[in-house]
Amino acid sequence: MIATAVVTAPPLATWRERADAVLARALDGLDGTEPRLLAAMRHAVLLGGKRMRPMLVYAAGTACGASEDALDAPAAAVELIHAYSLVHDDLPAMDNDALRRGQPTVHVAFDEATAILAGDALQALAFSTLAASSLPAGRVVAMLAELASASGAAGMCGGQAFDLAATGQASSTSLPALEHLHALKTGALLRAAVRLGAIAAGADDATRTRLDDFADALGLGFQVRDDLLDIEGDSATLGKTAGKDVAQDKATFPALIGVDASRARLQALAARMQEALAACPGDTTALLQLGRLAVERDR
Numbered sequence: 001m002i003a004t005a006v007v008t009a010p011p012l013a014t015w016r017e018r019a020d021a022v023l024a025r026a027l028d029g030l031d032g033t034e035p036r037l038l039a040a041m042r043h044a045v046l047l048g049g050k051r052m053r054p055m056l057v058y059a060a061g062t063a064c065g066a067s068e069d070a071l072d073a074p075a076a077a078v079e080l081i082h083a084y085s086l087v088h089d090d091l092p093a094m095d096n097d098a099l100r101r102g103q104p105t106v107h108v109a110f111d112e113a114t115a116i117l118a119g120d121a122l123q124a125l126a127f128s129t130l131a132a133s134s135l136p137a138g139r140v141v142a143m144l145a146e147l148a149s150a151s152g153a154a155g156m157c158g159g160q161a162f163d164l165a166a167t168g169q170a171s172s173t174s175l176p177a178l179e180h181l182h183a184l185k186t187g188a189l190l191r192a193a194v195r196l197g198a199i200a201a202g203a204d205d206a207t208r209t210r211l212d213d214f215a216d217a218l219g220l221g222f223q224v225r226d227d228l229l230d231i232e233g234d235s236a237t238l239g240k241t242a243g244k245d246v247a248q249d250k251a252t253f254p255a256l257i258g259v260d261a262s263r264a265r266l267q268a269l270a271a272r273m274q275e276a277l278a279a280c281p282g283d284t285t286a287l288l289q290l291g292r293l294a295v296e297r298d299r
Contacts, residue, residue, distance in 0.1 A: 010286035012055055015075075018068065019054035020046070022076040026129050033121075040110045040118035041125075045083045048101040050297070052222075052290065053078045053193040059286035060197030060211055073133035074143055074196035080126035081151050082189060087119035089160065123151070135200055142199050150192035159185025166251045173251035179220065181251070186226070187219025194218075194287075213276035214287060221269035221295040224262050227252035229298070231259070266295045 023045050030038055054075035061071040090097040090105040091112065098108050107115035130147060133140050149155055162181040166173050194215040198208045231246060231254055246255075253262040273291040277284040 010059070010289045012059075012286060012289065015055045015058040015068075015286075016051045018058070018072070019051050019075050019079060022054075022072045023079060026076055026080070026125060030125070036110065036114055037117055037121060040106050040114045041122055043103070043109055044087045044106050044118055044122060045080065047103050049079075049083075050293075050299075051079065052294065053082050053189060055290055056190065056193035056215075056218075056287070057197040057200075059284075059290055060194045061201045062197075063280065063282040063284050063287060064198050064201030064203040064207060065282065066197065066201035070133075070135055070200050071197060073130050073135075074147075074200055075193075077126040077130035077143075077147060078189065078193045078196060080122050080129065081147060081156075084119040084122035084126070085151075085156055085160075085189075087115050087122065091115060094160070094164070133200075139199055139202065143196050146192050146195050146199065150188040155184055155188030155192075159183070159188065163250070168249045170249045170251045170255045173256065175256055178251050178253065178256060182220060182223040183216070186223045187216060190219040190222060191215040207280055207282075210276050210280045211287075214273050214280075214291065217269045217272040217276065218291050218294050221266055221273070221291070224253045224266050224269070225295050225297060227254055228259065228262055228266075270295050 027038070027042055027045060030041075033041075057075040057078060058068060058071050061074075062068065086100060087106045089095050090100055091107055097105055099105065103109070105115075106118055110118075126147065127144065130143055131140065133143070135143075151157065153161075159181055162177075163185055166177070166181065191212065194211050195208065198211050203211070230252065253265065257265070270291065274288060277288055277291075280287075
């Protein structure tokens with residue numbers, strides 16, 4: 001009799017629940033925090049979300065041989081950075097949005113000053129959570145450096161600045177400029193999530209290069225899908241305000257290249273992700289599934 005390999009479904013739901021539990025513990029550990037500030041932080045972090053970034057940490061890390069325990073701190077840290085960025089992006093001075101994850105945004109549910117402080121505090125909590133990791137010191141320092149770079153002027157914050165500058169200038173934004181904007185604003189933190197998992201596992205340079213190729217395609221695909229959802233989705237399904245990109249004359253992929261070309265770009269990026277993972281050692285099934293979710297999701 002020929003033995004048949006048993007294929008185990010990727011534990012994405014389990015990882016999402018695990019990330020939620022780690023995030024809750026991180027917030028529960030903030031003894032003595034001013035109650036309104038802590039409530040705002042909890043509102044920003046614990047009221048849903050796709051948890052794409054922590055799942056990428058777990059998927060990349062376990063594919064490279066790390067234990068889930070070793071990945072808890074980086075998984076929580078990258079999601080805390082993401083949560084802080086959403087709190088600040090929704091502020092009146094930024095996107096001025098009233099809805100996030102189907103709930104009032106933090107500045108609406110609380111007030112603007114509390115939202116600013118909550119975002120600042122979540123950013124600090126991300127780095128303190130990561131610094132407390134039990135991994136070897138060299139890996140912890142490397143992860144801290146990676147997350148800082150992805151979050152700052154060379155990453156997410158820089159991308160947001162480019163986005164603000166391009167708002168109202170959709171017709172004059174070039175495709176390379178748009179791709180660079182989103183490689184920073186959206187892609188940098190998604191790439192960091194994959195890199196954190198690889199660093200935690202001590203992956204070799206060749207594997208990390210292939211994972212970078214995957215993450216770059218995923219980050220761009222995630223944003224192209226976001227742009228399409230803004231014009232094709234509805235606020236109830238998305239959990240955030242639909243149609244705001246068009247209303248604000250934002251540079252988006254459908255605005256620059258059209259809907260059909262944007263969909264074709266998604267297919268090409270999905271193929272690129274699959275090609276990058278085919279050359280990686282270990283079980284990359286979960287990474288591939290997350291890549292599919294990024295380009296096929298409806299919210």
